[in-house]
Amino acid sequence: xxxSMGLVVILVCLGAASPARDLNRQSxxxxxxxxxxAGAFTAMGGDAASSYYNxxxxxxxxxxxxxxxxxxxxxxxxxxxxxxxxxxxxxxRIHAAMESRTFGTFPSSVIYVLPLDDRPYDSxxxxxxxxxxxxxHYDKYNGSVNRPIGLWAFELKGSLFNEDTTYWAGPxxxxxxxxxxxxxxxxxxFHISDMRYxxxxxxxxxxxxxxxxxxxxxxxxxxxxxxxxxLAQLGVQMxxxxxxxxxxxxxxxxxxxxxxxxNILSLNSSYAADAQGNPVSVEGVTDYVDRIETDDVxxxxxxPLKLSIGxxxxxxxxxxxALDVSLHLPQGPYHLFSGKAVYPTDALGQxxxxxxxxxxxxxxRKNSLIVNANVGTEVTLAAGYFLRGGFFTDFSAVDxxxxxxxxxxxxxxxxxxxxxxxxxxxGLGISGKRTTTSVSVTYTYGFGSTFSxxxxxxxxxxxxxxxxxxxxxxxxxxxxx
Numbered sequence: 120x121x122x123s124m125g126l127v128v129i130l131v132c133l134g135a136a137s138p139a140r141d142l143n144r145q146s147x148x149x150x151x152x153x154x155x156x157a158g159a160f161t162a163m164g165g166d167a168a169s170s171y172y173n174x175x176x177x178x179x180x181x182x183x184x185x186x187x188x189x190x191x192x193x194x195x196x197x198x199x200x201x202x203x204x205x206x207x208x209x210x211x212r213i214h215a216a217m218e219s220r221t222f223g224t225f226p227s228s229v230i231y232v233l234p235l236d237d238r239p240y241d242s243x244x245x246x247x248x249x250x251x252x253x254x255x256h257y258d259k260y261n262g263s264v265n266r267p268i269g270l271w272a273f274e275l276k277g278s279l280f281n282e283d284t285t286y287w288a289g290p291x292x293x294x295x296x297x298x299x300x301x302x303x304x305x306x307x308x309f310h311i312s313d314m315r316y317x318x319x320x321x322x323x324x325x326x327x328x329x330x331x332x333x334x335x336x337x338x339x340x341x342x343x344x345x346x347x348x349x350l351a352q353l354g355v356q357m358x359x360x361x362x363x364x365x366x367x368x369x370x371x372x373x374x375x376x377x378x379x380x381x382n383i384l385s386l387n388s389s390y391a392a393d394a395q396g397n398p399v400s401v402e403g404v405t406d407y408v409d410r411i412e413t414d415d416v417x418x419x420x421x422x423p424l425k426l427s428i429g430x431x432x433x434x435x436x437x438x439x440x441a442l443d444v445s446l447h448l449p450q451g452p453y454h455l456f457s458g459k460a461v462y463p464t465d466a467l468g469q470x471x472x473x474x475x476x477x478x479x480x481x482x483x484r485k486n487s488l489i490v491n492a493n494v495g496t497e498v499t500l501a502a503g504y505f506l507r508g509g510f511f512t513d514f515s516a517v518d519x520x521x522x523x524x525x526x527x528x529x530x531x532x533x534x535x536x537x538x539x540x541x542x543x544x545x546g547l548g549i550s551g552k553r554t555t556t557s558v559s560v561t562y563t564y565g566f567g568s569t570f571s572x573x574x575x576x577x578x579x580x581x582x583x584x585x586x587x588x589x590x591x592x593x594x595x596x597x598x599x600x
Contacts, residue, residue, distance in 0.1 A: 143513045143540055144425075144447055144489060147561055149188060149228045149255050151595035155546025155559035156495025157509025159441040161429025162356060162366030163495075164240075164300075167230035167597065170251040170291040173354035173368040173427070174302030177247045177293035179240040180232050186597040188227035193591045195221050195259060197565075199536065201583040202264055203275070203572040215275065215572070219262035225284065227593060228253045238295075241358075245295040251304075256285040260534070264572075274321040275572075279534055281314045285420070298358040305351050308373065310420040312344040331394050332401055339386045342480075344456070346418040347378040363432055370425040372450075381416035381456065385409070385478045387463075409463035409471075411478045416458035423486065424448045436499055441509075443493040451485035452521065483531065485521035489514050495544075505548040507559065513540035515567060519582075522570065529570045529581055536569035536585040546593075553599040563589040 148158035150168025160172040167186035169176030199217040206212050230251045238245040263278040286309040293302035320336045354368040387409040391401045398406065429443040458480040462470040495509030515537045522532035546559025565587030573581055 143515055143538065144445075145491060145493075145511065145513050146256075146258070146540065146563065146589060147191065147193065147591045147593075148511075148544070149253050151186060151188060151555065151557050151597060152497070152507065152548065153495075154188065154227075154561070154593045154595065155507035155509070155544055155548065155557060156441060156497060157493050157511040157542070157544040157561075159429065159443045159493035159495030159509055159511070161354075161368050161427045161441075161443045161445075162364045162431035163429070163439070163441050164356070167232050167249060167251070168228055168253075169293075169302070170230060170249050170304050171228075171253055171255060171287070171352075173356065173366050173429070174249075174291045174293050174304045174352060175300040175354035175356040175366065175368075177232065177249055177291055177302055178245060178295040178300040178356075180247055181234055181237075181240055181245070182599045183233050184231075184597055184599040186228070186230045186232065186595075188229075188593055188595040191223075191225050191227045191254075191257070191591055191593055193223045193225075193257070193259075193589065195219070195223070195587065195589045197260065197262065197536075197538075197585070197587040199262070199569055199571070199583055199585050201571060204583065205573055215264045217262045217264045219260045221259040221261045223257060223259050223282075225254055225257055227595070240295050241297060243296055247293045249291040249293075251287065251289065251291060251306075253287040253306075254284065255287060256283070258283045275319075277316075277318040279314070279316050281312075281534070283310070283312050285310045300356040302354045303352065304354075306349065308348045308350065308420065308422075310344075310346045310348070310418070312342070312418065314340070314342045316340040332391050332399060333394070334389075334391050334401075334404060336389045337387070340383065341385075342381065342383045342456075344381040344416075344418040345379070346376060346420045348373040348376055348420055350374060350422060362434060363430070366427075366429040366431070368425075368427040368429075370422075370427075372424050372448075373420065373422045376417065376419050379417045379419070380414070381418050381458075381480075382414045383412065383416060383458075383478065383480055385411040387411075387476060405473075407463070407476065409476055411461050411463055413458065413461045413478065413480065415461075416456055416480045417454075418456055419454055421450055421453060421455070421484075423450045438499070439497040441493075441495045445491045445493070447486075447489040447491075447516065449486055449488045449518070450516075451518075452483055453485075454481055455484045456480050456482040483521075485518040486516040487518045489516055497548075503550045505550070505557075506546075507548060507557075508543070508545040510541070510543045513542060513563060515539050519568070519570075523581070533570050533572070536567055536587075538565035538567040538585055538587050540565040540587070540589070542589075554596060555598075556596045557594075559593045559595075561589075561591040561593070563587075565589070
C-alpha cells in the first residue's frame with residue numbers, strides 16, 4: 120500500500136515542475152528572402168530581415184519601404200514513443216506513448232526601412248535606419264498520455280498544453296563605407312508563456328481491513344507568464360571581391376529581467392473509496408482538495424551569446440550561394456521560473472505544511488553549446504522570378520546531463536526532449552517595379568530522446584526515443600514607399 124501511495128505522490132507532484140519549453144534556436148526563419156534561403160543570411164543583403172541576421176546587410180538597401188512576412192502557418196507533430204514502458208515482476212507490461220499535433224498561425228515580421236540619403240549602397244557613408252517587429256521564436260505543444268487499467272491495476276491520464284512566443288522589437292542602423300558595411304540593432308524581447316497541465320491517476324490496491332480500495336488523485340496547473348528583457352546585435356560585412364562577401368554578426372546575451380508577471384493556479388485532490396464508491400479511511404492516505412494560487416514568481420527569459428560567420432557568392436543578378444555557421448554559447452544553471460514554495464491553507468487560512476502537497480514554482484535550466492550550419496541559394500529563373508532553397512541544422516540546447524543525476528531531477532525535465540533537427544526550405548519570389556512577393560515552405564525532422572515515466576518505478580530505461588516533424592509555410596512581401 121505504501122509503495123503505491125509513493126507512486127501517486129510522485130505523479131501528482133509532476134505538475135508543479137512542468138516546464139516551459141525552450142528546445143531549439145532556429146526552428147524556422149524570419150524574413151522574405153532569408154526564410155526561403157534557410158536562414159543563411161549573415162553575409163547577404165537585399166532583405167529588411169537583415170536587422171535580425173546581420174544589421175550590416177541593411178546598408179545595401181537604398182529605397183524607403185516596408186517589408187512584411189504576413190503569416191506563418193506551422194504544423195508540428197511530436198512523439199514520445201515509449202513515455203511509459205515497464206515490465207512488471209509478473210511479466211505484464213505497462214506501456215503508454217505521448218503525441219502532440221498542433222497547428223499555429225502567427226505573424227513573422229514587420230520591418231520599416233528608411234535610407235537617410237540618396238547615395239548608392241557602395242558609396243561612403245550611405246546610412247539606413249530600420250525598425251523591426253519580429254517573432255523569431257514560437258513553440259506549441261499539446262500532448263496527452265492515456266494508460267487504462269490493465270493487468271497491473273494502474274490508470275494514468277494526463278495532458279500538457281504549452282505555448283511560448285517571443286516578440287522582438289527595436290531599431291537598427293547601418294552604414295556603408297565602400298566595400299565595408301557596419302550595422303547595429305537593439306531589441307526589446309517580450310516573452311509570453313502559457314501552460315496548462317492536467318493529471319488524473321487511479322490505482323487499485325488491497326487493504327487488509329478495507330479490502331479492495333480505489334485511490335484517486337488529480338492535479339491541474341495553469342501558469343501564465345510575461346517577461347521583458349533586451350539584447351543588442353553588432354554586424355559587419357566586407358566585399359572581398361565583386362562576387363564574394365564575408366559577414367560577421369555578434370549578438371549579446373540578454374541583459375537581465377526588466378519586467379516579469381507570472382500567475383500560477385494549482386488544483387489538487389486525493390481520496391480513497393471502496394468498490395461501491397463510498398469513502399474509506401486507509402492508513403497513509405489523506406483526503407483533500409487543495410487550491411493554491413500565487414503570483415510571487417519571476418520569469419527570467421534568457422538567450423546566450425551568439426556568434427555567426429558567413430560567406431556569400433553572388434553572380435550578378437543570376438545566382439547566389441550563401442553559407443553560415445553559428446555558435447550559441449552554453450548557459451546556466453539558472454532559473455527560468457523562480458519563486459517561494461506555497462502550501463495549501465486550511466479553513467482558518469493557516470498553511471498546511473505537507474511537502475506532498477506543496478507547490479514549488481522553480482524551473483531550473485542549463486543549456487548546451489550549440490553549433491549550427493545554414494546553406495542557401497537563389498537562382499533567377501527569368502526577369503523578376505526567383506527560385507530559392509536551402510538546408511540547415513537546428514540542434515537542441517537542452518543539456519540532459521544536468522538533469523540526469525536523480526529521480527527528482529529527471530522528473531523536472533520530463534517534458535524537455537533533446538530534439539536535434541535538420542531541415543530544408545524552398546520558395547519562389549516575384550519582384551516587380553515597387554513590390555515583391557514570395558512564398559516558402561520549410562520542413563524539419565527532429566530526433567533525440569526525453570526522460571520517461573519509467574523513473575517513477577525506479578527501473579532502468581529512464582529515457583525514451585522522441586521524434587518530431589514540422590512544416591512551416593511563410594507568405595511574405597515588401598513595397599517601396
